[in-house]
Amino acid sequence: MKTHAIFTGSELLSGQTLNSNLITLGMKWNEMGWRLESSSTIPDETQLIKKTLLTAMENHELVIICGGLGATSDDITRRAVADALKLKINYSEKIRTELEEFMAQRQRTPQEQWLKNQSEHIESAKLLNNSTGLAYGQIIKYGSKLIALLPGPPSEFSPMLNDELVALINSKKSFTQLNYIIAGETESSVERRCSPIKEEYPQIDFGFCAQPGLVKLSLRIPQNIEVQEVEKLCKSNFKQEILNKPSLAEEILHLARSKKWTFASAESCTGGLVSSALTAIPGSSDVVSGAIVSYSCDWKNLHLKVKKSLLKKFGAVSHECAYAMAEGLRNKYKVDCGIAITGIAGPDGGSEEKQVGLVYIASFTPTAIKVEKCVFRGDRNMIRQHSVSHSLNQLRLQIKQK
Structure with a gap:
């Protein structure tokens, strides 16, 4: 799935905040065998969000927008996206009720404007649950395109990405993904040792991601190839190097x-x-x-x-x-x-x-x-x-x- 990611937030451009969400997204997409083709980092400006979104939709199947889903004045992503797609902004009673219950448990009385802002959702959008925060994510099917809105804080972004968005997209994929962690090898040596598999199965897409002392190897296998045969070749080529555990x-x-x-x-x-x-x-x-x-x-x-x-x-x-x-x-x-x-x-x-x-x-x-x-x-x-x-x-x- 060809993906473009848009990260909003002036703090990302001023050097005040490291964009760790891009690293998280890139690693996850590589693991899943999807293509994060490009990304944009832009300030919280309505017109720029709209322009960047519409440009990204021209050549990508999925556009992920990260940030700007809170209830402060600079959280403008929902309305900018709705305006770009010419969709209405609705208010979710479900979200409002859950927010009121959450705040009541903490013996706090939220302001009406805060509840109103946090309860906004774009018409036809599917809500994505936030297990670690208050801002719901949203995913919109717009013709043949998908637009996903995810929160900016890494503690909220990562769980929603993995538990909500990836699970939703993964149910529609048309290939099998194999992932291995190879220990004690360099990226170039792993690629070289994969050459026989590449020659036998040229349709497979290979991905290599190096870390100190490790290489993450991913294989994107089309449905017409027997996965078990590819697994045998990988395990034969890396008898001692493949880890059985995640680390x-x-x-x-x-x-x-x-x-x-x-x-x-x-x-x-x-x-x-x-x-x-x-x-x-x-x-x-x-x-x-x-x-x-x-x-x-x-x-x-x-x-x-x-x-x-x-x-x-x-x-x-x-x-x-x-x-x-x-x-x-x-x-x-x-x-x-x-x-x-x-x-x-x-x-x-x-x-x-x-x-x-x-x-x-x-x-x-x-x-x-x-x-x-x-x-x-x-x-x-x-x-x-x-x-x-x-x-x-x-x-x-x-x-x-x-």
């Missing part, structure tokens, strides 16, 4: 649970990001025992029993230190598996012998410790994110080999 952190938790193992991390340059990734997942407490952020050499010695003589001879950023950190973590805290990381995330601290981006990662199970030397590119944040992804994947492969 590396969830995969680690699943693998550890299956063996009734506990997990801990010892982190220097990543400052607790590994344990944060795991504990962000509900229910992780049955696996994660804890974490040590041993940033200084003194803490490596005190909390992980890394010998001062070792640190003096090889340095904190070394194969030997990473191994000792993992060994100390496993022995002292009696955990079954885990990760130890030490490195130089920059932008300072590098040298000719040990450049910025040099990271040593140790992963361990009850019977083995594995250390890998890595050199990551990018700024401090990217180096840290790559370290987290690589360490989790390193442990994943080590567990699966047992």
